[in-house]
Amino acid sequence: MTNAVIREDFREILRLVRPGSRVLDVGCGEGALLDLLAHEKQVDARGLELSAEGVAACMARGLSVVQGDADLDLDHFPDRSFDYAVLSQTLQATRRPRHVLDELLRIADRAIVSFPNFGHWRVRWSLLSRGRMPETKALPLPWWSTPNIHLCTLADFMALTEDLNLRVDASAAFAGRGPARPMNPASAIENWRSETCLFMLSRNGTPPSRELPAASGDLFGG
């Protein structure tokens, strides 16, 4: 994944999150997204990050970030304690992605999740033509050093959301350095053309725990 893709990713999250809300960024790194959200959307920004260097950088930015592991430490957060839980390009690197996704929607009303789509045509072509594990812009590392241990396709992810009875409130796709575009996740062609996917999810039949003021310039009406 390139920085340009990450920045587009953040830009979309910034659009989705409503001002003044409570946001938990799981795998927040050095806190770039939280910093952005705190300044642009005045959110109550919290984070969870595995590396001590990342946490120290977040503290130096004044962010409330706890050193911890998405696989192990989400269960210490109380039910519905956040409006949004963000998992940016991390789901595929967790040991128990299904459990993590389930936990995100226990502690937050909405989960914003992005991941590299293993069904993208470049991935398929790379595997088909070379017979080697794909190395693409979105998946730049060789198989033996990638942190990605649970890669999935867009279709796989949709099957998981149905299995967990989750509702898709918004979805977008990125390719290369381009900006986000709205994406219909049910469409088979999107599983070929979406390099990176971003979703906003909620549990079916669960109203938000508190009403938020409507976001301005909300791309997806989420």
Place this chain on the structure above:
Amino acid sequence: MAALDLVTPVLSDGGTWRFPANEPLRLDSGGVIEGLEIAYQTYGRLNADKSNAVLICHALTMDQYVASPHPVTGKPGWWPRLVGPGKPLDPARHFIICSNVIGGCMGSTGPASINPATGRPYGLSFPVITIADMVRAQAMLVTALGVDTLFAVVGGSMGGMQVQQWAVDYPERMASAVILASASRHSAQNIAFHEVGRQAIMADPDWRGGAYAEHGVRPEKGLAVARMAAHITYLSEPALQRKFGRELQRDGLSWGFDADFQVESYLRHQGSSFVDRFDANSYLYITRAMDYFDIAASHGGVLAKAFTRARHVRFCVLSFSSDWLYPTAENRHLVRALTAAGARAAFAEIESDKGHDAFLLDEPVMDAALAGFLGSAERERGLI
């Protein structure tokens, strides 16, 4: 009593606050201390809206001289990395309070004080105290100094225990909390090491059942051994090995029990210099207070319940990877409880091979994290 002058700019002030008999300190044990005295130092001035006060809580053998020379040893303040001009806690911006804990021996009421009932030193007739008693006395002092709410309460080790107790008992009086290398309860190993120290003191013939002051002697050997044993727990095995290894004091072995090894000489020095500035009975009472410390115990065994009133408090918790006295697991246990209580907690384990004492030493990652945390807490409080 040193009056606090809010008009003229003072960098440092201090003295002993004497509480009148009608303001006794009520203890967890059921006991009462009348005529309570608290020795303290302050740095900087309280601002007009009284929003810049910080309380620093000291560790077991420290005292109120956090940023000024120690009257006995002449050494500079014990936390120069955190407190001072240009430091995260700056007397130019903050009103910094640090007081000697009750039970201590640097001017606050403790076992060496005169018992008003008998006219003689308390000795073992001094009531057993707790961390919560120390904090209750600090709260009385903070009130007496004209401060309603503290911008931050800061401490490492036993100081961190006091910070936690502040968040449990007086959350409405604080905006942020810094807890370094601490724990929410004493483990069996913690209690075990303290017991070794106490037994060393009580085994010294000069201890005289705690009444050594009346006999004009001091249990220096016992206290020195207690300090030597404790000092090992403040360091890590790699740090001790790197610093001393098997290096000898002089060429060849003595074939006797002199301090052949440099590490022996070092520990003996730590022990003998400690007895110059510390009281043996204070050591007994303060280590006991730490052993009794268990925040969850008084909240149905659920640590998170203790912090439900502290949701508005911003917490910064740091542990150190080589600290085996209050290891990361204990600090993480606290952070999980804070998170479960809904408090805003920041936590990191700092990579360091310096052991428990790392919180007082040169750790740039800690410095950056603390400066960042306190800076953002200041912005939130409108101080900068």
